[in-house]
Amino acid sequence: MDPAQVLKGMLDTAVLGALRGRRTYGYNLVRHLREQGFAEIADASVYGTLRRLHRAELLTSEIVESETGPPRKYYTLNEAGVAELARSTKTWEEITATMDRILNQEGT
Amino acid sequence: MNRPHLSATGTQYLKRVEDLLADIDDDDRASLLADLADQLGELPESEVSERLGTPEAFAGEYRHSAGLEIPLPSPPRSQSAAIAMTLSALALPFGVLVLLSFGGQLVFGPFVLAIEWILARVSPRPLRIAWSLLAALLAGEIGYLLTDTHVMEGVPAVVVGVVVAGLITLLFNRTTRHNADPPSSNDLDPVHRR
Numbered sequence: 001m002d003p004a005q006v007l008k009g010m011l012d013t014a015v016l017g018a019l020r021g022r023r024t025y026g027y028n029l030v031r032h033l034r035e036q037g038f039a040e041i042a043d044a045s046v047y048g049t050l051r052r053l054h055r056a057e058l059l060t061s062e063i064v065e066s067e068t069g070p071p072r073k074y075y076t077l078n079e080a081g082v083a084e085l086a087r088s089t090k091t092w093e094e095i096t097a098t099m100d101r102i103l104n105q106e107g108t
Numbered sequence: 109m110n111r112p113h114l115s116a117t118g119t120q121y122l123k124r125v126e127d128l129l130a131d132i133d134d135d136d137r138a139s140l141l142a143d144l145a146d147q148l149g150e151l152p153e154s155e156v157s158e159r160l161g162t163p164e165a166f167a168g169e170y171r172h173s174a175g176l177e178i179p180l181p182s183p184p185r186s187q188s189a190a191i192a193m194t195l196s197a198l199a200l201p202f203g204v205l206v207l208l209s210f211g212g213q214l215v216f217g218p219f220v221l222a223i224e225w226i227l228a229r230v231s232p233r234p235l236r237i238a239w240s241l242l243a244a245l246l247a248g249e250i251g252y253l254l255t256d257t258h259v260m261e262g263v264p265a266v267v268v269g270v271v272v273a274g275l276i277t278l279l280f281n282r283t284t285r286h287n288a289d290p291p292s293s294n295d296l297d298p299v300h301r302r
Binding site: 011025026027030042043044045046047048049051052055069070071072073 | 161170
């Protein structure tokens with residue numbers, strides 16, 4: 001099984017979860033996700049996912065000037081994003097519970 | 109734009125991604141390039157392609173994840189097509205002369221129309237329109253000549269002549285329409301992906 005493919009299906013949830021309670025910009029989010037163990041993640045897919053979630057009005061953005069580089073776009077979860085994260089988390093928990101049952105059941 | 113110091117590889121990579129995403133929203137592109145510049149500024153030159161893939165792959169993955177369509181590149185125009193277009197342009201004035209000289213005789217009409225059709229098929233849009241206009245004139249002439257025969261006379265002959273002219277013009281335009289035109293946005297596959 002390719003972990004990158006599994007992660008791809010959960011990337012929206014991972015990005016929403018990583019943004020919970022924090023304000024950050026794209027590259028910082030990439031670093032954070034990698035530090036959390038998503039080493040296989042395609043960086044471009046994180047940037048693209050941020051853009052899509054922002055367009056879906058699940059994120060709020062703010063341009064912040066930087067002393068070391070160009071202005072950066074910082075993202076935060078908004079109310080709709082928090083609600084979506086709650087729904088995604090519930091779905092994820094149901095899937096993992098089902099998978100646990102399937103993988104751990106004894107043969108009959 | 110104030111950007112972190114980048115290696116030659118990093119600068120080229122950033123420029124290529126910028127070019128590949130030239131069609132997306134300015135704000136989205138600027139935001140992505142700022143993040144990417146940060147990343148390229150930290151990556152050793154030798155690890156750029158290993159970590160990010162090629163600029164084409166990076167831009168493709170970004171579009172895919174962002175839910176953006178990938179524009180199809182314009183089909184390259186072959187040398188033979190360019191020659192055909194030039195010949196078609198040069199033939200246009202002759203087409204007018206041929207129409208004036210021979211088109212008035214019913215027996216030559218279909219032959220002249222066939223030549224115009226072939227030239228319209230290989231012509232770019234403006235020339236095709238010119239050929240179509242010529243063809244419409246000829247079709248009208250054929251319709252008129254049909255009313256001038258002894259087979260049909262009076263109002264029925266005029267009606268048949270107009271219908272024949274209309275059908276010829278319609279068929280001419282429908283069969284030459286898509287040949288040399290670039291694909292419109294409606295022709296693009298909305299789910300075309302890398």
